[in-house]
Amino acid sequence: MKDQFVDIILGAVNQLNQVKLPVWSQTDLFSTTYRGRQENVVNVVKTACQLAYHDDVHTVFELTFSKGCPGDVDADRYLNEAIQPVIVSTELKNFHVDCKYSFYAFGDADYMQDIVHIVDLATQAGLKPQSMHYATALSGTVEDLFRYFDQALTYAHDHIRHYVIEATISVNSPSLED
Known part of the structure; x- marks a missing residue:
């Protein structure tokens, strides 16, 4: 929650766009969509959150993870990519999230x-x-949260045909100081 939010958001997205990602991506007026193998998508989204993180900035991330929509076929070829780490030139922090x-x-x-x-x-x-x-509500580190998302999505993939996880992540909220 800062006047320079555009720079923060686009800075993170642009840093990701400068490396070869194992996912398909599309940025529009409202969001960036990543599509591909679950583990790669979770890792890219976690990296995007880490790249947008600043110690003194209240940041909120809105995420949707989904599987099973019959019309969702853009870039299906990315569903079979090998699991790959996202390597960026910036040191990524492990910070507290709610x-x-x-x-x-x-x-x-x-x-x-x-x-x-x-x-x-x-x-x-x-x-x-x-x-x-x-x-x-969950509380922990960004690393633990996204490791959990990967586990929850793996379970869902193995047991449920169609599912959605909607998540809001808050970092450095001034509400926690009360």
């Missing part, structure tokens, strides 16, 4: 067992899940 997320399973009548399992994975990851209305 997150709220919601997991949605579509087309499955008995989805609550899957949601319970996914929240249990957050507990095992040390992210201290707290129930909220229609969401779960």
Whole structure:
């Protein structure tokens, strides 16, 4: 939350665009979409958050992870890429994050067992899940959070045909100082 938010956002996106990414990407007026193998997408999004991080800036990231939309076929070839690290010239920090997320399973009548399992994975990851209305709050490091997202998405991929995770990540919030 800073006057120079455009520079912060585009700076992170431009740094990512300067390296060979194992994902397809498209930036528009509202967001940047990354599509490809799950592990690569999670790693690219984590790197984007780390590149946008500044010690003294309150930053909020809005994320959507999804699988199973029948019309989503852009750049399918990236789904079979090998798992690759994102190598950038900037040192990436591991910082504290607070997150709220919601997991949605579509087309499955008995989805609550899957949601319970996914929240249990957050507990095992040390992210201290707290129930909220229609969401779960998590608290930990950016590395732990994205490792958890990868685990939750792997579970969902193996057990659910169509799902979406909506997440809001907050960093350096002045609300925590109260």
